[in-house]
Amino acid sequence: MSGGYYHRPVQIGQPSAFTVPWKGVSCSSYPGSRNFTPPAWVPVVRTYATRHAATAVQWLRDSGIRIFEITMTIPDAPAPIHELAADPTLLVGAGTVPDRATTETCLAAGARLIVAPWIDASLAAPCRTANAVLILGALTPTEVRAALAAGADVARRISAAGAAFVGMGGALVDEKRIAAGDRVAIEAAARQVMAAP
Numbered sequence: 001m002s003g004g005y006y007h008r009p010v011q012i013g014q015p016s017a018f019t020v021p022w023k024g025v026s027c028s029s030y031p032g033s034r035n036f037t038p039p040a041w042v043p044v045v046r047t048y049a050t051r052h053a054a055t056a057v058q059w060l061r062d063s064g065i066r067i068f069e070i071t072m073t074i075p076d077a078p079a080p081i082h083e084l085a086a087d088p089t090l091l092v093g094a095g096t097v098p099d100r101a102t103t104e105t106c107l108a109a110g111a112r113l114i115v116a117p118w119i120d121a122s123l124a125a126p127c128r129t130a131n132a133v134l135i136l137g138a139l140t141p142t143e144v145r146a147a148l149a150a151g152a153d154v155a156r157r158i159s160a161a162g163a164a165f166v167g168m169g170g171a172l173v174d175e176k177r178i179a180a181g182d183r184v185a186i187e188a189a190a191r192q193v194m195a196a197p
Contacts, residue, residue: 085110124151
């Protein structure tokens with residue numbers, strides 16, 4: 001277990017080797033062996049305006065963050081996933097993925113992680129085909145076991161507090177601060193979280 005995540009060894013990525021250099025993330029790889037260790041937190045980009053999402057990602061990238069979860073609440077979310085996935089130093093995921101069709105769209109856009117807030121076994125096959133990580137949400141130990149049995153590579157334990165736990169990274173993406181242009185606050189919060197043990 002790694003900070004609310006239950007996982008087994010995971011293989012991800014394209015045939016070429018890459019490393020995402022960011023504290024808590026191990027994604028070094030080579031053909032035939034890819035490893036993913038879930039980080040303690042992932043910046044969850046959940047905005048209602050596409051321009052705010054793009055701004056948040058840029059500010060967080062400038063702070064040194066190299067992993068992002070782009071949620072399906074963002075209008076046309078596969079577009080920023082596609083744009084970010086073009087950078088081989090980033091690990092880009094799709095979050096709040098509701099179904100198999102959305103999973104397939106996000107994978108085609110370049111998502112390497114699919115995050116669903118519940119257990120949906122239909123998401124496993126497209127993730128396996130794309131060699132992407134599937135993270136399913138679970139609340140109880142029974143649900144954690146069911147998520148892994150359903151094909152999840154990682155079961156993310158969601159507490160009763162829900163978004164407060166899951167979205168520690170989401171707290172970095174405060175849409176009001178982004179709209180106000182408060183880059184300094186967003187970058188300072190990112191550096192503080194990255195520096196935490």
